[in-house]
Amino acid sequence: MSRLASLVRRVSRFGRLVSVGGRTVLSLDTNPVPADWTHITKVDPEREKKLPLAYPLYLSHTGAVSVGGSQDVTDHNTEETFEVVNAAEVSAFHEPSAADHVTERTRDAADFMAVPEVLNGDSEALVGKLGRGIDHVREELAPAYIDEKLPLPLGEGLGDRLSAFAAAWMMEEAVFEAYIIMNLDSAAAREANVTEADLLEPEAAKHRAMAAETHLDSEVVYLEYSGTFGGDEAVDILEAVDEGVSWSRVWYGGGLDNREDARAVLDAGADAVVVGNVFHQIAEEEGRLYEAAREEFATTPDRDAVRDFVEREVDVEETHAASYLSTITAVPDPEGRAARYLTAGVHTALQLRDVADGLDDPDAAAIRDAITETPPGASVLADAVGDADGLARRLGTALLAERAGVEDADGLPASHIGLTL
Structure with missing residues (x-):
């Protein structure tokens, strides 16, 4: 071994010693995943999974957004989803289900990339996908990044070494999520080949979590029930996992749609709850209310009249909006906020309809001019x-351009919003 190699090895070992000592002896929180994230909203780029028009109001209460999905997800609709989410000024990270969903744009848009490792699936779920992901980063993403930053001929040897370095650095920056999947009737279980024999008792889950924290350096241990609430079983597992780990964040996801269940898993040891389906269902709810309101009102009434309409049309306490907000335990009066936010979405859409009705075969410039001074929805956003006018203008431009059948680069991707004017 050369002197330089020996020196690098000693420096590397010392760095590792400092890291482990800081985490254990000094109890320093060096985990890059913020400890104050107690609620995470999962947003799926799939075109069938829409966002409500008033989505920034809802997301203002969540700790962060996880962007990713398993069906009909592409690099393009992932980039679009980040564009929409980032406009709401909320922290967002990328949880890709395939290596080619990661692009330079998604890396720039995300706080970090979260790489899943399934602790109770097959070896493919633990390391196979990871290996393909590293190969994609090293062979495609890293060389493209180097070509952009260093547009000079480097030679095959140096170029390969720099690509390997860039790939290693990108993976070093990534966050690793160690999954324990406990719902056999889920896409996650099928993809990871989790069978009845792979379901874990609390003590076994604790041991897997300890291995993930100590050996795999997993920043997150994620108990996943995929759309079904785990109940007492999940509580028991979370209590055991929380006892076993000290540095990794413990997350729970699956079937949460009320405050009681959210509090139960947080009290059991989860650092954060992850909520997805019920958030997308708000978009369907808001869209149905708008369709009814456009029949009810020839022109837009004041906001109080729209709120009265919303409360006549639905039992707010039973809405998906109220369910989602109730999973954020720090939010007071989730039913009252749900009524306000549903009203805001419907009222803004009605205002935009009025603007659209006043435009005759507009082009992109005419659409922008129509909402430049007082963009609908700005006051509630x-x-x-911070930039409520700017966001309201981009949302309005997107929906008006979609209705008129014109393209406008200033608008957000309208296909991700769950109503049509």
Whole structure:
């Protein structure tokens, strides 16, 4: 071994010693995943999974957004999803289900990339997909990045070494999620080949979590029930996992749609709850209310009249909006906020309809001019984002351009919003 190699090895071992000592002896929280994230919203780029028009209001209460899905996801609709989410000024990270969903744009848009490792599936779920992902980063993403940053001929040897370095650095920056999948009737279980024999008792789950934290350096241990609430079984597993780990964040996902269940898993030891399906269902709810309101009102009434309409049309306490907000335990009066946010979405859409009705075969410039001064929805979005006028203008431009059948680069991707004017 050369002197340089020996020196690098000693420096590497010392760095590892400092890291482990800081985490254990000094109890320093060096985990890059923020500890104050107690609620995470999963947003699926799939075109069938829409966002409500008032999505920034809802997301203003979540800790972060996880962008990723398993069906009909592409690099393009993932980039679009990040564009929409980032406009809401909320932290967002990327949880790709395939290596080619990771692009330079998604890397720039995401706080970090989260790489899944299934602890109770087959070896393919633990390391096979990871290996393909590293290969994609090294052979495609890293060389493209180097070509962009260093547009000079480097030679095959140096170029290969720099690509290997860039790939290693990108993976070093990634966060690793160690999954324990406990719902056999789920896409996650099928993809990871989790069978009845792979389901874990609390003590076994604790041991897997300890191995993930100590050996795999997994920043997150994720108990996943995929759309079904785990109940007492999940509580028992979370209590055991929480006892076993100290540095890794413990997350729970699956079937959460009320405050009681969210509090139960948080009290059991979860650092954060992950909620997905019920958030997308708000978009369907908001869209149905808008369709009914456009029949009810020839022109847009004041907001109080729209709220009265919403409360006549639905039992707010039973809405998906109220269910989603109730899973965020820090949000007071989720039913009251649900009524406000549903009203905001419907009222804004009605205002945009009125603008659209006043335009005659507009082009992109005419659409922008129509909402430049007072973009609909800006006043309510001010509660959620700093540049409320800018976001309201981009949302309005997107929906008006979609209705008129014109393209406008200033608007957000309208296909991800769950209503049509």
